[in-house]
Amino acid sequence: MELRQLHHFVAAARMEHFTRAARKLNVAQSALSASIRALEDELSAQLFVRTTRKVRLTASGQAFLSKAEKVLFSVEEARDAVRAVEQGQAGRLTIGSVQSLPAFLQLPTVLAKFHGLYSQVEISLVQASALNLLDKLERGELDLAFLPAFDARRGIETRLVACEELVLVCSRQANFFSGDAVDLQQLTAVPFVDFENDLGTRTLIDRAFADALVDRRVIFEVSDLGTLLNLVEQKLGVALVPQSVARSRQDTLKSYVVSDVDLCWEIVVASRGQMSRTASIAQFLDLLPMDGLG
Structure with a gap:
């Protein structure tokens, strides 16, 4: 049984005339008649x-008519659903982000703007470490991921x-340094507050000290920016x-x-190749300015 046969049958049933239905x-009327005869045989x-x-x-025709129309209606609904996804008007967009994104990257603002433009697209957001986000992206569990720049x-x-640019901060009541600049060697003797491994700027900072062959002492490891800043304000370390x-x-x-x-913290948006890029992904990327969000 083919959709073409259902279309022929419904048209003939509604017009009660093979010639007008064929027109x-x-x-051709002969093709329509042959199609319906084959349907009756089946x-x-x-x-x-x-x-x-x-x-x-x-x-039997009356009983079949209602079912045939439901099938054709469902097929048209399916076509509409696919068309909406292809045009970026519906579907699902799953976005990942590292935890504790800084103030200069206003991802919620972009999410709200996208939702306002494409309200039928379901958006979900997950937070994880950079490595977890990349793994999820490769497995197809994420469409996009915001994370620090990484090796290709x-x-x-x-x-x-x-x-x-990253700068060093300490409590205004602390007396760690004089002047308005420091170098890495000066930081070997001071306690650090930093993110846990693979979170936030941790990898970037660890690499900078390792490349300079300078040791540092991390005494507090946290998972969110607010706690990090609060610990520094209490004179418990620098960051x-x-x-x-x-x-x-x-x-x-x-x-x-x-x-x-x-020390420049670069944030990138990562996605799978062009073959995996949907209209919704492209539309979301179009909302992102080239040099930052907000």
Whole structure:
């Protein structure tokens, strides 16, 4: 049984005339008649009573008509659903993000804007470490992921969305340093507050100290930015944070430029290759400015 046969049958049933039905469907009457005969043979039932002037449904035809129309309606619904997804008007978009994104990256603002434009697209957001996000992205569990820049992975594309210099902060009541700049060697003797491994800026900072062959002492490891800043404000250690974060706490924290190393926290949005890119993914990416969010 083919959809073409159902279309032929419904048209003939509603118009009660094979010739007019064929004309409406733009097919030859002989083709329509043959299609309906094949349908009757498959069902082992006569669907029409045929006369020279018109046709009318048999009892079996009446029963089959309602089912055939439901099938055609469901098929059209399915086509509409696929069309909406292909055009980015419906579907699902799953986004991942590292925890404790800094203030300069306003992801919720972009999510709200996207929802306002494409309200029928279901958006979900998950937070995890950068490594977990990449694994989920590769397995197809995420469409997009916001995370610090990373070494290239096959099949994963990235786009820079934000970059900000890291500065050292400490409590205004602390007396760790003088002046307004420090170098990495000065930081070997001070206690650090930092994120847990693979969270936030931890990997970037660890790599900078390792490349400079300088040791540091991390005494507090946390999973969120608020706790990190609160510990620093209590004079329990120093931390390296984006400039915008330091500015947001300038009443309680002093900041210092790190003079001997370029510490820029680059945030990228990662996605699988073009073959996996849906219209919704493309539309979301179009909302992102090239140099940051907000």
